[in-house]
Amino acid sequence: MLAVAVAGVTLSGRAEPAAPGQPASELADSTPAPGERALAARLLAPCCWEQTLDVHESELTRELRREIRGRLRRGESADAIEQDLVARHGERIRAAPSxxxxxxxxxxxxxxxxxxxxxxxxxxxxxxxxxxxxxxxxxxxxxxxxxxxxxxxxxxxxxxxx
Incomplete structure (x- = not known):
């Protein structure tokens, strides 16, 4: 059990490496925040613009998923997070038009x-x-x-x- 926690294996079976400065508690608790999966499914990965954040695997998408999870847990609304990501990456980040x-x-x-x-x-x-x-x-x-x-x-x- 200790080896699984140290390796950072998520409940979904995917390993997510700890980002520099990321608390170990956040890595250990990788269960999705309410609304996280729906938001990740509405946004495209900005590294390739082909897959949504919920299925694409790259360092950038892992960072974005961690950011979304953290912001949702801090009480931000999914719409506010989506608007911020659109402002940073452009309207193209939306998987479907607004x-x-x-x-x-x-x-x-x-x-x-x-x-x-x-x-x-x-x-x-x-x-x-x-x-x-x-x-x-x-x-x-x-x-x-x-x-x-x-x-x-x-x-x-x-x-x-x-």
């Missing part, structure tokens, strides 16, 4: 759908109005055409004595 970006994208999509719906609605409404208007009857058209030419025809027939 909710502000997602909100803007969702708003844009909803706005586009609404405009499309309104355009289709207006088009269908104009078609319905055009279909609802009474078409001029063939009799009325024939009567209007007959009246215009009928007088001329009657005049010519009178001239010829017919």
């Amino acid at each position: 909710s502000g970006v997602l909100g803007k994208v969702a708003f844009g999509l909803m706005l586009g759908i609404a405009v499309t719906f309104l355009g289709v609605f207006a088009l269908l409404r104009s078609w319905r109005r055009a279909a609802a208007q009474p078409a001029p009857s063939d009799v009325a058209v024939a009567a209007a055409a007959r009246d215009e030419y009928d007088e001329r025809l009657d005049d010519e027939l009178r001239e010829h004595g017919a």
